Amino acid sequence: MKQLKNSKQRTIILEALRLNCNHPTADEIYKMIHNEHPNISLATVYRNLNLLTELGIIKKIPIASSSDRFDATMTEHYHVHCRKCGSVQDFFYEDFSASKAAIEAITDYEVIHQDLVFTGICPQCKNETKEQ
Amino acid sequence: MKQLKNSKQRTIILEALRLNCNHPTADEIYKMIHNEHPNISLATVYRNLNLLTELGIIKKIPIASSSDRFDATMTEHYHVHCRKCGSVQDFFYEDFSASKAAIEAITDYEVIHQDLVFTGICPQCKNETKEQ
DNA sequence: ATATAAAATGATAATAGTTATCAATTTCAA
DNA sequence: TTGAAATTGATAACTATTATCATTTTATAT
Numbered sequence: 001m002k003q004l005k006n007s008k009q010r011t012i013i014l015e016a017l018r019l020n021c022n023h024p025t026a027d028e029i030y031k032m033i034h035n036e037h038p039n040i041s042l043a044t045v046y047r048n049l050n051l052l053t054e055l056g057i058i059k060k061i062p063i064a065s066s067s068d069r070f071d072a073t074m075t076e077h078y079h080v081h082c083r084k085c086g087s088v089q090d091f092f093y094e095d096f097s098a099s100k101a102a103i104e105a106i107t108d109y110e111v112i113h114q115d116l117v118f119t120g121i122c123p124q125c126k127n128e129t130k131e132q
Numbered sequence: 133m134k135q136l137k138n139s140k141q142r143t144i145i146l147e148a149l150r151l152n153c154n155h156p157t158a159d160e161i162y163k164m165i166h167n168e169h170p171n172i173s174l175a176t177v178y179r180n181l182n183l184l185t186e187l188g189i190i191k192k193i194p195i196a197s198s199s200d201r202f203d204a205t206m207t208e209h210y211h212v213h214c215r216k217c218g219s220v221q222d223f224f225y226e227d228f229s230a231s232k233a234a235i236e237a238i239t240d241y242e243v244i245h246q247d248l249v250f251t252g253i254c255p256q257c258k259n260e261t262k263e264q
Numbered sequence: 265a266t267a268t269a270a271a272a273t274g275a276t277a278a279t280a281g282t283t284a285t286c287a288a289t290t291t292c293a294a
Numbered sequence: 295t296t297g298a299a300a301t302t303g304a305t306a307a308c309t310a311t312t313a314t315c316a317t318t319t320t321a322t323a324t
Binding site for chain 1: 235
């Protein structure tokens, strides 16, 4: 296992993600920090987001047909993804909390985390569809 | 809405997916059919998989850090994804069945489908780790 | 059966997202 | 303070997916 060393860039990237609760993509984080830190490269953003994900400090949210998104909120929660506008929103539903042990029993996997992504149409997009 | 017309290619692609329960990627389906149908192009495979997904005939499974996978099993079920070997396996857990209505109530989304992907380490990879 | 319009295709170019490369810089334990 | 390992920025390379477009196929109306 590789011995981690501190890096200012990693700290800045993690703080930027923690300030943005809209599940930004790597590129969105790059743009967030670029004004104040124009010398941080996109590759460094990707590198650190992946590293932080491997370390379990943040989560990567896979979304069908679009970029991966990242999430620094590690308290248990789940996501709904709007198929129309692409937004991702958090929600919590207590019934899922116990499921980890159940899934491990059913599948014999060691479950690291639960990416429960519900795909649908968000309230705003539902209204727009009606109005047309 | 576009008026669909039959195509032999679409039938072949859908049948290939229905024969492969390992949640293949678009490229894997292309390779499955390529020997017998060398004139079906990769673009046609992508086009039809996306079209079938939009029609709700198959599902696209988004997996972090890898290609989208496809699934023709439309009876309700969920997935576990091995972070080491990348495999995706089905499972069913009845407690999730009622969740759609609950999530709609919580989020006010119109939920189209549930991509419940649990990430972890599969039984085989767990054993390999121990043996090292 | 034929003509026609719409849909679909194959081949390939283009794009987007992400990762790899590598010389230079930074970190940190000895 | 030194040296090895980790990290970086810049950019090339790569992979997955989508767009383009001339051609072919499909299905409908005649």
